[in-house]
Amino acid sequence: MVEQGSGIVKAMLGFSRAGQEEKWCDVNRILAETKRLLGDQFGREITLQLQPGAVLPPVLGVGELIQQMLLNLILNAADAMSGHGPIILQTGLLKQAPANLVLAPAARTPLVYISVRDQGSGIAPEVLPRIFEPFFTTKAFSTRRGTGLGLSMVYEIAKEMGCGLMVESEPGKGSAFTILIPASVQTET
Ligand SMILES: Nc1ncnc2c1ncn2[C@@H]1O[C@H](COP(=O)(O)OP(=O)(O)O)[C@@H](O)[C@H]1O
Ligand SMILES: [Mg+2]
Incomplete structure (x- = not known):
């Protein structure tokens, strides 16, 4: 189902990605920039709390695309909390991918993760399997007035970048969306 209509999403992403190159990215820096970019967009009731993991390896990718995924997840978190409460952005390093992924990462390397956690509505179990559909x-x-395209963009970007995706949600308590970015393996000499 997620594949259906993904052509539209890919076309939109292809357009916005013209001229963007892969570079070494510091994920914690992207988080800090995203926080700065949003400023006080949400008003005083929503706070973005950064919990950056110490000494993360750089990841190879398009920083703008990582930021685009983050923005979509942050906006959804804000919607889910009806404008009240903290959104927690956490990063860290995992030795291997957790179970129950929505999308598996392309490489079996250590993973830099970014999770976006809210204390909002949560997602009903009957809705959960459909949320990434365009x-x-x-x-x-x-x-x-949602367009329903936010998470399908996140999915297409993650797939394109070889990232994994995980969703944890408890109705009435909140949700966490996690992006798993393969850390580049250092070639030994
Ligand atoms: N953090 C979240 N908490 C609760 N529900 C969510 C969250 N993120 C996404 N959803 C659910 O997934 C659906 C699809 O999200 P998305 O693709 O971004 O579309 P939109 O935000 O335009 O509705 C939302 O309508 C909502 O039901
Ligand atoms: Mg959305």
Whole structure:
């Protein structure tokens, strides 16, 4: 189902990615820049709390794409909390991928993870399998008027970059979306 209509999402991403190159990225720096970019967009009721892991290896990728994934996840977290509460952005290093991934990372290297955690509505179990489908939204009748494209963009970017994705959610308590970025393996000499 996620594959259906992903052509549109890919076309949109292809457009926005023109001229962007892969570089060595410091994930903690991307987080800090994203926080600065959002400024006080959400008003005083929403706070972005950074919990950066110490000494992360750099990752090879397009920083703008990592930021695009993050922004989509942050906006969803803000929606889920109806504008009140903390959004926690955490980073760290994992030796291997956890079980129950939505998308498996392309490489079996250590993984730099970024998780976006909220204390919002959570996701009902019957809805959970559909959230990455293009145009799937539960906000069609809300004042937030979702397009249903945010998570399908996250999915397409993650796939393109070889990243993994994980979702944990408890209805009524909140959700955590985690991006798993393969850390580059140092070739030994
Ligand atoms: N952090 C979250 N908490 C609760 N539900 C979420 C969260 N993130 C995504 N969802 C669910 O997934 C659906 C799809 O998300 P998305 O693709 O970003 O579309 P949109 O935000 O436009 O509805 C949302 O409508 C919502 O039901
Ligand atoms: Mg969204």
